[in-house]
Amino acid sequence: MTAPAWRQPLALVGLTIAVAWTLVAIFAPLIAPENPLAESSALFQPPSAQHLLGTDELGRDLLSRVLWGARLSLPLALFLVSVALTIGGTLGGLAGYFGGWVEEIVMRAADLVFAFPTIILAMAVTAALGPGLRNAVLAVVIVSWPSYARVVRGLVLQLTNSDFVAASRLLGVSARRALVREVMPNVAGPVLVLATLDLGNAVLLLAGLSFLGLGAQPPTAEWGSMVNTGTQYFERWWLGTFPGLAILTVVLAFNFLGDSLRDALDPQSSWRGEGGGA
């Protein structure tokens, strides 16, 4: 009854936006009208034919800065989601498969991270390590691995006790082979959904940290810190509006995609809710 992910209009919209931003990220140096760091005397120009999105407090072309911002946010989100997925997935897999004290340690550590509101923990980490994009990325990884650990552990637990895995074990398949050949492929789907939704969260959190001045530092063209500039001169609406729209559309695209993917993988839970822990 449910159409495959690529046949759903929502998935199509999400995919189109995501692809468009990816292209922007790749080709920003070619399509941006100006150097994103080039200052000029034309301060605070409202959007016009010459500067489509206007200029900022140092006379930099806002369109160029927003386009270049994609070169930062997208690869970083991709990078830190894959790191969080690898760490969380491995730990969760081990916890689910071996149980015992391994599980105890991993899951208690995950609980601990969950008990902190993400941004307060991330804030404490970045503040302690020193503000900067690298430390902000590290902080986001630290707060995002537990959701993968939880989901993977739950799935592995469920699968290792399932009949088809038991059957293959009875046929003489080794524990490791069963884990890799039987369990892993069945974990991949839900984890993919979680990762797609998490890409959006990663972009949001990273931008949030930069907004607070803990992530990207000036003059870097980063969306969160550009919105922060917008709050300092908020009567010049274009300063904050456009970078914020960039964040919103990117996150929305990932959420559209993740949501449709979930529908496609699990028709029963048609647009349900968050992937993990809930």
Next chain:
Amino acid sequence: MLLGVGITFVAFVLTNVVPGDPAAANLGQRAIADPAAVTAFRAKYGLDRPLPTQYLIYLGHLVQGDLGQSEQSHRPVRDDLAEFIPATAELAVTSMLIALVLGMSLGILAAVRRNRLTDQVLRVVSLGGISMPTFWLALVALYLFFFRFGWLPGSGRLDPDVLPPPHVTGLFTVDALLAGDVPTFVNALQHLVLPACVLAAYNVGLLTRFTRAAVLEVINNDYVRAARAKGLPEATVVLRHVLRAALPPIVTIAGLGFANVMTGTVLVESIFAWPGIGQYAFHSATTLDLPSIMGVSLFVAVVYIAVNFAVDVLYGAIDPRIRATR
């Protein structure tokens, strides 16, 4: 309890093992060149002792209700928290109420109209809610409703010329009502509207999604059909029979949503100059004010545990079967 101890430990490790130097953060770059000043600072705050000793000293004080002294405000952290918590509580609770009412209504609507246009639109709206950068939404709301239209005040909890109501709960709206001071109540409410709505956006999206799913789980059950067959009006069926059965998962998500609110306050409070725990946490973090950071972390952990406990209790109240099996 174990979680609480764990959190003091994490907060402690985090603020100590990492390379940031509180002496440098507090004394400034010039003083750091003066070894005597640094040594004096370290001795004063017990920073020259071995780390395990520092941790035990901290725990010992904690048991007595002493959270230490903030290195920034030079006041006990407990007093700082007591000053800032009510502002955040007022904001968080209001925003949670907005999110619950709006999110649940929209979720029910989507479930009743499932697969129709309303449902599709609400799906996009709810995804929009969870995709919204809170700090950007705050900026846009501030620009439109404060700067452009001038409908609502832009910052703080009261107008500068309005005196806070006599302190009872610390929630200005409640205190003003208790004092029978309607103008102050209205003023406090006006200041509350924008930040609370902005803060609610994410949870409206979240609750819409989960309410829809939870309602759909039960809407086709036999007893619901029986209620309809009795000739009860549809609204009664949905509100009395369906919603009650759908409530437990919604309560769980609302509990999670409260954690989102705590996250959101950091960003929203900084834009609306709301003197709450979020701003305090931010300032403590950027100045590496260890006792304050630990105090905030501990407070947040207590809230987290309390909310989880409240969720469990509510479960029992909603569903007698759960109460019976405990």
